Amino acid sequence: MATAAVTLPRTRRRPRNGPAAGRASFPEFNFVKHIDNSRLVREVDVERRRECFSLLGLGVLVFLFVLLFAWQHFQCVRDGYQVEQLKTERAALEEWNHQLRLEQASLADPQRIDTLARTRLGMVSPSPQQVIRMGEPEPAAAILESPELARNFSAGGGETPHEP
């Protein structure tokens, strides 16, 4: 440690709180003390450092956990909005599908088709002799279940004596 005294330069103007003119002025000495701690070596406290890091790590972990929780929560809310929006969209599409099916059914109304065929296309109803079918009957014939049913009924189930 060294101490040095230095003389400050005389000032031209009198300082505001300085001695009034005519009075003797004393030189001021300021001492500067140079402290050199370079030779000092701080002793590492491993235990404290570990505690510190642990605490810091825990804090970061808690912070991250809270962050994660918050993110998850807000993401959940955000996803909730999105899910609801998609649900609404799906419902709207399903409804549109129903509407289209209804429209299709309306357009396939036999009366409408008949009117269009007669008025717009000038078609007429075919007479039976104009309808010529080749090959196997069309599926519409499936409507007519076997006319043999009545006979089978009596044959299979035994001909019940008529009630009258």
Next chain:
Amino acid sequence: MVGVICLLWFGCIAARLYYFQVIKYVDLLGRAQRQQQRTIEVAPQRGAIYDRQMNPLAMSLSVESVYAVPSELTEPKMVATLFAPVLGLDANDLFGRFQGLRSFCWVKRKVTTEEAARVRNLNLKGIYFQHETKRFYPKGDLAAQAVGYVGLDDQGLGGIEYALDDEIKGKPGRVLLASDARHRTFHSSEWPGIPGKNVVLTLDEKIQYVAEKALSEAVANSHAASGVAIVQNPSTGEILALANEPTFDPNVFSASSAAARLDRAVGWVYEPGSTFKLVSMSAALEEDLTNPQEVINCQNGSIVVAGHTIRDHRPFGDLSVTEVMAKSSDVGAIKLGLRLGEDRQYRYIRSFGFGAKTGVELPGEERGLLKPPSRWSGISAGEISMGQEVGVTPLQMVTAFSAVANGGILFEPRIVHDIFLGAQHLALPPASGRRVISEHTAEMMRQILAAVVDYGTGKPAQLTGYTSAGKTGTAQKIDGSGTYSKSHYVASFIGFAPATRPAVTILVVIDSPVGAYYGTDVAAPVFRSIAEQTLGYLTVPQDNPSRWPQVVTSPPARAPSQKRGDFTGFLPSDRGLPGAATSPVQSASYSKGVSPGGLALDRPPEGGVASSIVVLGDGPLVTVPDFSGWAARRVAEECERLGLDLNVTGTGLAVEQNPVADMKVPSGTRVWVRMAR
């Protein structure tokens, strides 16, 4: 000091926190949930109704209803004034409702998309939307009485909608919605309801349309009060069409009258008249009290029963039993009825299903009117045998005729084909029936009824290409004074076709026609129209060559590539469309005579084809092969190869042809081939 202040501050906060989070927790949670969450009931999707080809006849769509919370309306008067023109409401009425209610008030239910958009654009506070379902009937008035209609709350009010309401309507679900301050939903929990089951009817919309159209024209032409037509499959009892006139549009059922909504097929009782002779004659034949050839003296059209004189519509002398039916002699029928006796006649009437509900799945079915023999008067047996003093429903009548058509089994009529939800199908009982007459009796009755059409009162019911059988009926109605009216009649025709192997039984009843009132004139032509179109649609093979039209080809012979034109010949030739050059009918009309250079040939009598002319044009001669036992495809290929024009009828293997095998004919000649089925 600062530390103490901080400690106090934290202590206050902690205390407040404890107060809110622990002490007031339940209360505040409830309040928050009430503000954020709301549970709404989701109306169940009502099941659709289809015809047997799965064409939708009724289906539901989601629509919006507008409601208000009057307490939230800042200016109810202004809101009512704004809504009135937008929704077509009365402003004063709406304002009155706002005043009378506080927490909930319907503004308008089931609004259209456009109306909902207009209301939404107004963006008014206190106005909300609620999703509901609305019933739509895409085919309008088609089968309206059978399908039915629903009320504002989707409850079935008529037809199948009413009869199967429990199956169709389903059960409502609930949705819990969590919304933020801006009413945006961010979470929802669903408790789905049970959607209604779908119903498939036995009706076929094409046959239904054919029946409705023919009936509507007949009712309009005869200026009748009403009419009903039923098409039934005699082999199963399934109803293929059920037409009523007048009818209504179930989409706007409130605009129709109760008379229009009445399903006359099951809810209307009428005196059947001569069509009821089917029962008395079947009974007499079954009991061996007569046979079709027995001659009955019809006493010049008059008979006295219990002091009452009953007259035929015109005097008849001796008639066979078949002729009694064909000429519709009341005297002959009464004599057969008297032979039966009261008890036996009554038992047969009950056995044919009269005086009891048929069990069809339609609401409002009537039993009809049938007194027990103990309450019969002396004249009753005679009157009932000719179709008076007895009340029946059209469905009972068509079912009785179906029993004769199918060989003697009375099937329970059915209109519900299937009930399903997804892949689950409800087990419906199979067609059930009971024998009412023997097969032999049924066969005799079929021949008798065929005679009615062949040369009796049912001539207008003769079909082109098909045999048919049936019975006309003209019954006087009872007027207000309780006596038979001289001006109001019920004209009917009930029959089946083809007569040999019936595919359909058809009933046509016209109530109170003006002018011509006989079933022969009013109802039989409707039967013909419905039968011809229905049989063609069902691809039933034609079985009556004697009524086939003249099959004629006109010279010059057409190239094979042009012959397909006949197969698409539904368009009138004046349209000038390719492929529609000449239809067989048009050919027949202008080639009836012998064309230049042509050769006229009569059809061979063994084919049963009388007075038909085939005109053959010039061209190289080819030998007609023997098509017996050939499939239609092979016949077509061979005719194509030889340059012959082909007219095939029926399906299966060839059993008959014209010209006959080995005959040399010019190329381009039309060859007619009948297949086995």
